[in-house]
Each structure stands twice: as C-alpha cells, then as structure tokens.
Amino acid sequence: MDYGVTITRGVAPWQIFQQGPGGTACIRLEGKYHLVHLSQELPLQFSAVPHAKTTVKARVALESTGESVVPWTECTVLDSENWTITFPRVPAGGLYRIETYMDYEGWDGLSCTRGDMVHNVGVGDVFVIAGQSNAAGRAKNPVADDPELGVHVLRTSARWELATHPLGETTNALHVGHYENHNPGHSPWLHFAKRLKRELGYPIGLVPCAYGGAPLRWWNPEENGALFTNMLEMLADYDIHPRAVLWYQGEAEGYEDSAQTYLERFAAFVRHTRAALGQPELPFLTVQLNRCMEGPSEKLDRQWGMVREAQRQAWHTLEHVTVVPAADLALYDFIHNASEGNLVVGERCARAALAECYGRDVDWMAPEPESVVQTAPDTVTVRFSRIRNWLNPFGVPAALLPFEAEDAQGLAAPKAYETGADSLTITFERPLGADARLHGAWRMNPGAAIPSDCMRMPMLSFYGVPVEQG
Template identity: 35%
Template sequence: MIRVHTMQGSDENLARQNPFSLMEWQVCQRSENGTASLMVQGQLGSQHDQTRTYHARLCLESSGAPASEHLDHVQITVDSQGDWKLLLERVPAGGPYRFELNGPGFFSCLHHLCVGDIWVIAGQSNAGGYSGGFIEDPPEIGVHQLAADHRWSLAAHPLGDGWGHSPLLQFGKLLKNALGVPIGLVPLGAGGSGLAEWNPCEGEAPLYRRMISTIKSTGGPVKGMIWYQGCTDAGNPQTASTYAERFRAFVDRLRCDLGQPDLPVVMTQLNRIRGPADKQSDWNWSTVREQQVLCARTIPHTAIVPAHDLGLSDAIHTSAESNLVLASRYAQAALGLTRPGREVCRPAEIQYARLNRTRDVLTITFSHVPIGLVAVSEEICDFIVEDGGCEVNYTIPERYLYFTNQVVLHLARPVSEKTVIRFCYGRNPESSLRRYRDMIPPLACMEMPVSTADQA
C-alpha cells in the first residue's frame, strides 16, 4: 500500500488503486506517437481541507526535472470525500519517472514509473524460467515485471512462477538498449501446460483467462507476445499433428479479445529433450516443430526462432548460458516485427533438395542465408536421408560453406525418387550447421521430398 507522509507525522492512504491507476515500477505502453496517457487517483483522507490547493507533477527520477513542461505543476481537484483523480496526457516514452503530490502540510510520491513497451511471455516452463546454472544477468532499472497478482516490480530472477534462470530478463534489457525505452515484462508461463490450457476454443482454458486478466490490468494494449510451448503437446500424436490449427485459433482469439488484430507474436521452435527415445516420440517432437514452422508461415505478424541447438541444464530446460543466446534471438525477431523499416529476422530453412542425374549426389538449398553456412563440429550429422524407409549413409566434403547457401551430400549409393531428407529430426537432434552471419541454426525440418535433375 502506498502511503502519504504528512508533515504533521500522521499517515493517510494515498491511493486505492484500480486497474487503470498507477503503481510503483509500472510500465505503461506507449502509443504510436511515442507517448502515453496515464491515470492516477487516490484519496487524501478525512482530514483534508477543501480550501487548500493541491498540485501534482511528473518528473525524472534521476534529476527531478519535469517529464514535460505541461506536467510540471498541475492543479488537482479534491471532492468532499477527499477523492481525487488526474489524467496525465502526452507523457513521453522514457523514465523512470516520479509522480509527486503536494499541498500545505503533506507530500507524497510514486516512484519508478515508466512509459515504454510491454511484452507478454506465455507457454510452458522454459517460458517461465526453470533453468539451472550460474550466469551474470543482473536486474536493470527500466526493465520491470508485472506478476500474476497484478503488482509491478523490478524484473529479477526468478521471473513469474519460475524458480531458475529465464531468457526474458536479458531479452528485456536487449530491447531497452536497442529502442531506448523501458520494457515491461508480463511472465505468465506455466510449467507442464498444454496448448489446450491456453486456447479457449478447446475448453475452459484457465491460463488464457489469467492472461487476459493480467494484460487488462496494465491499463492498455501490449507490444507483443513471446511464446515458448509445445513439449506437453509432443507427448501425444493427436495434439502434435493438430498444433498449428489450434495455435492459430488461440492467436486469433487473443488478438480479438485484446482488440489488437496485428499483435506481434514471436514463437519458439521446440527445443530438445534428453533421455530414451523411440520412433513415436521422435515423430511427435518433429511434428510439433513442423507445425510451429507452419504457424510462422501462415499467421500474419508472427516470427519464429529455433531452440533445438541450445544446451540444457537438465533433461529439458535450456541452460542459463543458452538462455542468453535465446534472448538475443527473441530480441532480433521482436525488433523485426515491431520496428518500422526493419526487416523481419527469418531463420534459414530448407528450400529444396535436388539429386544429380546419377542420383548419388544430393544438393540441399537453404533460404534466408545472405552470406553462407558453417559447421560448428567436425562432422555434419544434421541430415537423415531415407530411401523407401531405409537410411542412406552420406559424406559432406566441405565443412566451411562460406558464400553459399547449399550443402552437398555425397550418398553411399544411388537412391530412388521416393527419397526424403530430414533435418535436425527427433527429440534430441544433432545440430552443427549455423548461418554464418549470426550463428543461428536453420529451422528443423521433419520431411522434405527430393527432386531430380530431370524435374528441375
């Protein structure tokens, strides 16, 4: 509870906050013109004097200078019950700001108020932050978080309901430094949750209801959503194979309920999992990854980043060190979706695979590779070549593939037209290829039919 400290030494409650009133550490979403309108209200208590004049100001926390000239000395009106309300208009993006309320005999203030961008983080445990290990990733003023109880605070590990390290604090700091505005994080990931718990088109969806309630408590729109989920749906072939259809229904409903038809969404292509595997579980995990790529291709204002190459701190959670890598990928994708004039950051992916005339050399061409590809290990084992259900061995003579977007596989024998390739397939795939420009791996591909030279 925020308190008023009077010069007489008695305390009165300053504000009975509603969802659209300010609270300390709050980040308010800026509009397209770079400003926000902020509502602050409260009660001075029974001892107030209506004959007194009360003033408010919004100033920089760092220096005390006014946030803007028109916000420097604003008179407020107090009713007979001691209630007051003030709309601060055209507050410029930035902060932290301090809101001051003063009059004869008392002074009170709210600290660390910001105007910037708000990002919602939803999905499973890797969205919440369950990573073990140690990494330097300190809090930073100007990157704040809103918890599920609708209270704002300085963002620090663990975020939300997590108990370990999360990639999202670093994501917030990278965005703040790139954009020059504060970032608000709304971490809502729930460990072990399936897509059905987020998708109101499949039932009650309690996590969706919690998300909508929390977003509305920010008092306005949000900038976008980070989505990291799919492990639970990979446990069942039915939920795996219908993931794209169900995720699209979830996004459509979310955008409708928020009144933001172009809400940017950054997806994570499913990571890896250690432990015993079988054909069905490999198929399930690869199917979810393929469905997620389909989402990014078909849902407007959606980007995807890969995670299958990242290190783990246990059987399934991304390590703290790899979280910083993932944070950078999120930031690139978010900036591409939201920054005017910036190109959307698209990961490389297989465009086509073509056999030579003797059908013993297979050339795989990747899209979105401006400079070239490189391998980070001595052997490139990312590909599986299958002919009639049987794996075919291959060699790759060139490990360094600068200035080309192609990988050439020399097959152990000629293959048929029914041959398919898989890339980074299964629960725990090999991953050694990287795009040279940013060292991001291509997206995993479940199955790509090959073409022949005659079909070119």
C-alpha cells in the same frame, strides 16, 4: 496514515505503462485528500481541520533530476474527499515519479499539505511471456544477468517490481492459474528486455504467464484455455495491451501425441489472443524447440519434428509471427535450456523484435531450406536461404549429419556429403523413391552439430520437405 493527499488508483511503484502509437501513455489517477492540523510541539498530535476550499495538484517528474516532465497540474476535486486527474500524454521514457500535494483556504502553516508519491514508473513497451517451462525458465546454473533499472516485471502477486530472476516466482501470489509447484529459474527474458531497452532508449516491462509442462490446449480457448484466461486476467489488472507475446512452447505436444494439429491450434490461440485484446496485428515472437535427451523413441522424434515444422510454418503462414532457432544451445537438464543458452534465446528474440515490432534493419532470420532437389538416384542438393557468410556443417562424419530422407521404404541416412557456400549435397545409403521427403535436425535430440551460417546462427529444423526432381 491517510493525511494530506493519497493516491488510491491508477499507478503503482515500478509500473511500466504501455505506450500508444504516438509514443505516449495516458495515466489517470484517483485519490483522496484529508485536511489535518499538526501540533507545533512534539510528540505530534493530529486534529481535524474544518472543511475548506481545497486544491489538489500532481506532476510527473524525472527520478534522476527532479525536473518536471508534466508540470504541476490542478486535479479535479470531486467532493469533500475525492480527486482525480488525467495526464493524457506522458512521453515514453523514465524512470519517473508521480507527486501530489494540496493547499486550501485558511492554511495556517502547520496544517498538512503533503501528498503521496509513486516512484520508478516508466512508459515504454510491455511484453507478455507465454508457453511452458522453457518460457518460464528452469536453469539454475550461474550466469551474469544483472537486474537493470527500467526493466521491470509484473509478478504473480499483481505487483510491479524491478525485474530479477526468477521472473515467475510465486511469493504472495494472487494469480494462481500458473502457480508452479517448485521454484522456477533463469529464463531468456531479462536479457531480452535489457537488449531492447538499450536499443530503444525507454523502459521495458515483462508479464510472465508461462507454466511448466503446459500443452497448447491449455492456452487455446477452443480446447481447455485455462492459461489463456489466466493471462488475460493478469493483463486486465493494469489494462495492459502488450507490445508482443513471447512464446516458447511445444515440448508437451509429443507426450500428448498432438503434434499433427499444432499449427491450426496455435493459429487459433493467436487469433483468440488478438481478438480478446483488440489488437489484430499483435506480434508473436516464438522459439523453435531445442533438443531433448530422453529416448530414443521414433514416435516422440516424429512428434518433435512435426512441432518444429509447424513452428517454422507459422512464421510463413501467420502474419506478425516470427521464429528463431534454439537446437544448437546447451541444456541445463534433459530438456531445459541452460542459463547461457537462455541468453542466446533472449538475444535472438530481441533481434526479431527489433525487426518485427520496430522496423529496424536487423539481420535476425535463420537459414532454412530454399530448395531440395534430387540430382542422382541416391543424392539430393539442399540449398539454404539467408546464408550471409558460408554454410558450416562442422565437418562431422556423414553418419552424424542431422538429415534423413524418407520415402515409401522408410528412412534413409546419409553416407557422404559435400558442402557448398550455401548448400549441402547429400548422398544417402540407397536410392530414393519419387515420393521422398527430407527431414533436418528433426529428432528430439538432433545431434551436436546443427549446420549453421558461420559466425551467425544455425538453420531452423524442418520436417517433411518434399524432394523435387532435378
């Protein structure tokens, strides 16, 4: 019933507003008001009230206590039925409810003064989820990852809700640009958002736009760009300028034989996204590819190796881009992360976000080769950066060590190795040529033992790192 004050635009239940640099959000509401008289006897009868001078008021209150965050404030009454108000500085926090009411000259005690309320609104940070199936989430194995008030999701229905798995489900979908042909599953991002909310103390919103099987060209507007357009349309519904983009993609490139140009095309996607949103420093928090059990195929192995290397290089060459490893995590099927693996991805990305987006002193960066030096005709020493504890290759036989050298003669496998605190000295099955390069954890399935900084995280995969002469 349109009696009393109604809110028609500006806020929705469960909505998370992206805060600005000052830690506040501007919330502008529009609505209507209707003067109605209620009968004294039941059943209620409603009758019109002659127009009179009307005052509409609104406030922002804490859901938890009812205390005013923004006190009752008089709205601008535009004409005989429309009103508007702007709350210019609603502080980061919540959950809030927005309340309205009205009064008018000649009120007789029975005429309607009630107003709409919108519940469970927050001001905090919003993250958009982009990529393909491991970003959308495919795992169906059970894991505890409960919903939590203050972590909300914008569904494909264009409605905000309490965030629950699967984040990208398509009930009543209005945005069908990434409409899945089957139900998605568990993904990393609910855990990611809960971790940030607990650290930062304010709500987190998620906008899932990822699509299973999507190659980078569907995101890059210089190629196809359909998913890029769909993402912008979803954000435009609520005028969202997100805090960062969560990006997990690249498996499709191997099947399209397009890994060689991944870095330049990803850079184009980043550039166009930042330009379209007017956010030149928008962070991209990315995940390096996990394993795939399909194969074996040397062609696909090389494609995956090149994509992983491009993801590593994006971190080093593009500003405000991070990358975390995933090659050590359990799978749900031949290519998709298991639910427990998703929790780890969410944790690693949250730590990267705390450092990149919020300047926190958080140890989030994975080890990677700092130098690769040939110390004998058949031997190289790989020294790793960011080893906080000690390098752990898990004592596997040399044949299972996920490294291979390559020169003009082809690939060479390890036959022995020695472990230092932050280094591996690897002896190969033959002498290496002057043009040798080293690949690490590069194949689609790089094996079960990815060398790690013990008690912390595995190294990043790499491909084609030049071997220096010692």
